[in-house]
Amino acid sequence: MYLITQIIVLFAILIGNSIQNELMESKITNDGYKTEFHTVKTSDGYFLQLVRIQNDDEPPENAPVMLLMHGLFQSGGIWICQNDTKNSLAYQLRDAGNDVWLGNVRGTTLSQKHEKWDKDQNAREFWDYTMHEMGTIDLPDMIDYILNVTKQGKLNYVGYSMGGTNFFILTSMIPEYNEKISNAYLIAPAVFLGNAQSELMHQIANNAELIQADWELWGVHRLGFTPDLFTLTMNAICGQSRFMQEICKSTVLRVIGQENDETDMNNLAETRKYYTDMASTQQILQYFQMINSGKFWPLDFKNEKKNIYKYGVPTPTDYDLSQVKVPITVFYGTADGLVSPKDAEILKEKVSTIKNQFMLEKWNHLDMVLGKNVRTAIHDRIIEDLNAK
Known part of the structure; x- marks a missing residue:
């Protein structure tokens, strides 16, 4: 019963309520x-939907183009949701003279339309996809669109968590896109997950079938x-007593990793409406299959x-990471419940173009984008590397 409660709380907390165009536009304008x-x-x-960040100054001609991609149960709002705008990577990059684009993959609130299928009336058809389609269809189509609009030949890529998953699917499955990406900055990339430090995620994944x-x-x-359902669910589960509040907090930490000086649970609660989404x-x-197998591969439907x-093919095979040619910088945290240091090292062994790898002591999965010192630990390093080109 306790595990069931934790599963319900987990999805309620991480999924939250989805951002709308108006909400994102209002946040960015404010x-x-x-x-x-x-x-x-x-x-x-x-x-x-792609969201292009502008300020009073137009990007200079031939300004470096940046595509920022979000994680699972998130939208592009993850890059602008911080209460302190100085800690929002999208704004930092724009202020540094870059042409900044926020991507939103299929299924997120900003990307829930299809030429034939309604997300509710044709749910089986609309939601019939994995990260494989995001990496082989969404990303290349977004990249081509951005390069056409900006009249550039290449762009820089920033991916958090699933944004890293999709990046490696793209560059391994469609190698010619290696030539369209100058640099990749991957923050807690969810690629190898067999050594995830979250026991709760292993328990859930073991019951995947x-x-x-x-x-x-x-x-x-x-x-x-x-x-409305999110508010009702959270109030019903987490708002009744201090005991249930602690269970909710404990559940989040059992997935993302231990709480530390970087973690601001109040900020997490306040900003959640700006980035949480559907999947x-x-x-x-x-x-789940990647956690259970320790492999980086497509979903096996167990149906030829x-x-x-x-x-x-009747049975999917591992993505071929030897095809990846883009210069890559990776950031990972030692307390991350999902992307463990051991799995980060496995990734480095598999991908020869990882040129820099920064290990952040005691940082958990959400600290990597919402931590108190994310600007100096991650963002400034990205901008410094871009400026060195």
Whole structure:
């Protein structure tokens, strides 16, 4: 029963309520910047929203282009959600003279339209994807669109967590895109997960087949909460007593990693509305398989016909990381419950173009984007490296 409660709390806390165009635009405007919303139609019919950050000055001609990609259960709002705007990477990069774009993959609130399918009425078809499609379709289509608008030949890539997953899927599956990315800065990239330090995630992943069967039985194709349902759920579970509040806090920390001087739980609660979002259940299952196997590979549907339809082979194989040619800088935390130091080292062994790797002592998974000192520990290093080019 305690594990079930933790699973419910986990998804309620991490998913939260989704950001809308108006909310993001209002936040960015209040922070003193301007927005441009761009729509990209993917080759398989999804309409994705890109958000371009502007200020009073136009980006100089040939300004470095930056594409920032979010993690699971997040939107591009993760890069502008900090209460202190000085700690928001999108603003830092824009102030440094870069042309900044925030990506939103399929299924996030800003990217929930399809040319044929409604996300609710045609849920089975709409949500039938994993990170494989994000890496092989969403990312290349967004990159091509941005390069066409900016008249540039290359861009720089920043990816957090799933943003790292999708980056490596792209560069291993479509190697020609290595030539379109000058540098990649990957923050807690979720690639190898077999040594995840969160025991709770291992417990959940070990029950992946049972969870999948329940989702299929109930017709669940996505995970997410409307604002009203989120508030109701959180009040019902976490707002009744100090004991339940501690369970909620403990559950979050059992997934992301231990609390430390970098972690600001109050800031996490206040900013959650600006970045939390939805995901397909198939994305979750892919991560469960990656945790259980320790491999970086597509979701195995355990169905030859489905695998052949998706990948062209009866059984999917590991992504070929030897194809990756982009110069990469990686940041990871020693207290991260998901991306462990051991798995970060495995990634470095597999990818020869990782030129820099920064280990942040006692930082957990969310500290890597919401930590109190994220500006000096991560953002300044990214900008310094860009300026050295």
